[in-house]
Amino acid sequence: MPGSLTDLVAGIHHGIDADEAMCWVARLTEWDRYQGSRGIAAAADFVAGEAERAGLAGVEILNFPADGRTSWWTFTAPSSWTPRSARLSLPGRTALVDYPAQPYTLAAHSAATHGEAALVHAQDDRWPPGALVLVPSVAGLDGKLFARMRVERASGFCVRTGSDRPDGAGRVELPGGSALFGFSVVPGQMDALLRAYHRGERARVDVDVDTTPARMPVVVARTPGGSGAAPSSPDACLITAHLCHPAPGANDNASGVAAALAAGRVLAARRLRRPVRFLWAPEFVGLAAYVHRLVEEGRGPLPMMAVDLDMVGQDQRRCGGPLIVEHSPEYLPHFASALVEACVRALPPAAHSYSGAVGCDVWAWRSTPFVGASDHAVLADRAIGCPAVQLGHWPDRFNHSGADTLDKVDPQELRRSAAIAASAAAVVATAGAEEADRLAPLLTRWTARRMTACLPPDDDPLASDLLSRRWRYGRDALDTLRPLGAGRDVLERQADLLAGLHHTLSKAWDEVPAAARGGPSLHRSWPGPFNLRALMGAVDETDRRWFQRRLADDRGRFYASAMALAQSVDGVSGTAGVVRTAQLDAGIRWEPGFGERFLAAMAGAGWVKEKDGDGEEGREPS
Known part of the structure; x- marks a missing residue:
């Protein structure tokens, strides 16, 4: 091969x-x-x-x-929304923001608008109706600010994102059908807007979008x-x-x-x-x-x-x-x-x-x-x-x-x-039978590399568990070559090699950590593939804010953790087992209580249920 x-x-x-x-x-x-x-x-x-x-x-x-x-x-269909043009101007000056000449500067799903707006700071005590809110940092563009913009009838916002590069504006999205418009600007543009704000100036805003059915x-x-x-x-x-x-x-x-x-x-x-x-x-x-x-x-x-x-x-x-x-x-x-x-x-x-x-x-x-x-x-x-x-x-x-x-x-x-x-x-x-047979040792070598990577001096307390999980993955993956025509004898020989390797490598640990404790099994109760965005819409406000904070701290780590935890809900494992498996699969080790906290949020939203040993529904994860 x-x-x-x-x-x-x-x-x-x-x-x-x-x-x-x-x-x-x-x-x-x-x-x-x-x-x-x-x-x-x-x-x-x-x-x-x-x-x-x-x-x-x-x-x-x-x-x-x-x-x-x-x-x-x-997964919900997108709203029809096609941006045509958008400009944000200050008195006596050429357009400070000009979309589409400046990509990414218009927030997705911005509402159409034409007119002037008072410039206000996100931290001001009061805003006049129709204000354009200046948000100096993307971290300030949170649920509280959107709620306040709705209550105080702001027309839109301008948030600093990205780098100092002229083309460095970052992506900002509004929900479909939003009544707000939004602009994403680089630091120099935000500085100009803040100076205009301190002078008491107003801004001219023109946003032209097409929302006819697409x-x-x-x-x-x-x-x-x-x-x-x-x-x-x-x-x-x-x-x-x-x-x-x-x-x-x-x-x-x-x-x-x-x-x-x-x-x-x-x-x-x-x-x-x-x-x-x-x-x-x-x-x-x-x-x-x-x-x-x-x-x-x-x-x-x-x-x-x-x-x-x-x-x-x-x-x-x-x-x-x-x-x-x-x-x-x-x-x-x-x-x-x-x-x-x-x-x-x-x-x-x-x-x-x-x-x-x-x-x-x-x-x-x-x-x-x-x-x-x-x-x-x-x-x-x-x-x-x-x-x-x-x-x-x-x-x-x-x-x-x-x-x-x-x-x-x-x-x-x-x-x-x-x-x-x-x-x-x-x-x-x-692939036919001959090619499938040659794929089997390729899969064995790949599995062997993954297994040996678990060996000490890695001080990961879950390393021995990871070794066993990777062995079982490779062993079971051999069977997926059968539909291509791989022979039974070939697959059994490769499976025996992996079993022997697992037996040998397992001797590297004097002590193996105790298995995760039992408990009622966790079962999926959401429909279809996992969707973190939909889950965030289903959890209560306290959990939603916790999700948002974790995403702001490290978006990639939290997303990967959420996906791993959701996919580890297998209808067999209890909370401790789900958390342990998710850490193995994601390659991430969490602080104590993180996985349990996330699963409890899922349960509170009705996305996860516990069942006792005879299949009866029990309490939600605590």
């Missing part, structure tokens, strides 16, 4: 046209791709046309309502042929990339959209046993609408695996982050993560060591535990059960700002990402 995989990846990498992909990125950055906007509809039309030109079959745009009301599980488009396509697959059999792989984002959004996520198109072009030219499907949609909600059709409406089977492409073109030197391979979750044992990592390792090196023995590159990559901060979370949720790996980059110093422009995308990084996704899909789409 290693030699043939190297050849496969090299051939696909060679077939990716980076220049064409960059042209796709450039074209997409011209549209403001808000989820329920005319811009995303135009982008969807463009992507569908390019998918057909790339040789993909069955290209279709599924149109869902953008009415702010229709929902799929807990559509939420989801573009789907597949590779032609699929000679070895039965009509009702699952697709080999789903490659997905979210289509939405304010302009320019070059890396996030025009790069993912373009990489999926590039993967589609190279796969369309290959003879495959099983089809590969592609999907471009508004993030989370678009994929939720599509998956809801498959699961709840019986429109077809789920794919065997998925690869999500989100922020895959980053210029690592300029943006500051490596390529990230985010594993499929631990509760879904599967070969997908091992395969994608193997495809990364098989990429043709740009150079070699002095002797030629070792390939050398100047780009970096890392693998991380499952987080679920993009579309793959919908597929990989415990309720859906489709293994999904994400390719992306983090950190990115220009993310969610007007500085996410075409010059931040590296054509060769885009090429590598497209090649990784296409190669992994091609392996599954072409």
Whole structure:
């Protein structure tokens, strides 16, 4: 397998046209791709046309309502909102804020307005009706301030975000149908507004938006042929990339959209046993609408695996982050993560060591535990059960700002990402029994690396538990090669190797921590895939403020923790077991009481229930 995989990846990498992909990125950055906007509809039309030109079959745009009301599980359709222009001016001066010339400066879902407004400070004791509230820090834009703006009838706000760069304004969002307008400004613009405030000046505000009914488009396509697959059999792989984002959004996520198109072009030219499907949609909600059709409406089977492409073109030197391979979750044992990592390792090196023995590159990559901060979370949720790996980059110093422009995308990084996704899909789409047998030792080696990484001197008190969990994952993942034709003897031999390795490595610990105490099992009682935004709308005000504080402290850590805790509710484990498993899977260790506090908030919202041993409902987690 290693030699043939190297050849496969090299051939696909060679077939990716980076220049064409960059042209796709450039074209997409011209549209403001808000989820329920005319811009995303135009982008969807463009992507569908390019998918057909790339040789993909069955290209279709599924149109869902953008009415702010229709929902799929807990995911609600976006409101129709297309921004046209917005200006914020001070007396006797040219426009201080001018959208769309200054990207990101208009808050999403701002209300239309035309007129003058008194400038007030967020900390002023009183505001006149219709005031424009100046918020010097994004941390001050909280629920209390929005409540006060509603009570005192403010017309809108202006908040300082981002960096000192002229194009550094950061993303600000209002709920659909908001009566407020909002501006996101850089420090220099806020300083000018504060000086005008101290002079007692008024501002001129003009916001022009289109809220007439629009559509939420989801573009789907597949590779032609699929000679070895039965009509009702699952697709080999789903490659997905979210289509939405304010302009320019070059890396996030025009790069993912373009990489999926590039993967589609190279796969369309290959003879495959099983089809590969592609999907471009508004993030989370678009994929939720599509998956809801498959699961709840019986429109077809789920794919065997998925690869999500989100922020895959980053210029690592300029943006500051490596390529990230985010594993499929631990509760879904599967070969997908091992395969994608193997495809990364098989990429043709740009150079070699002095002797030629070792390939050398100047780009970096890392693998991380499952987080679920993009579309793959919908597929990989415990309720859906489709293994999904994400390719992306983090950190990115220009993310969610007007500085996410075409010059931040590296054509060769885009090429590598497209090649990784296409190669992994091609392996599954072409595999027969012989190829599946060769995947088994690849999965064993990957599992062995993960297991040995748990060894001392790591002082993690959960290290021995993590070793066992990773062993069980690899053992059970071997069985997912059976649908590809892997032989029973091959799989049993690899499983025996892993069992022996686990037995040997377990001797590294003199004492193993006691298992989590028992208690009533926790059960999911929310519909469909987990949705943190919906949970925040369901919890009480005290819990909501706690969530908001934790998000403000460290958004990524809290999101990953929330996802891990929710997905660890398995209907078997009690509170202590859920907390322990979530820490293992997220790779995060929390302060005492954090996990219990989060689960109690879920229970208070009716999202989690306890049941005793005979299945009867009991008390909520304390």
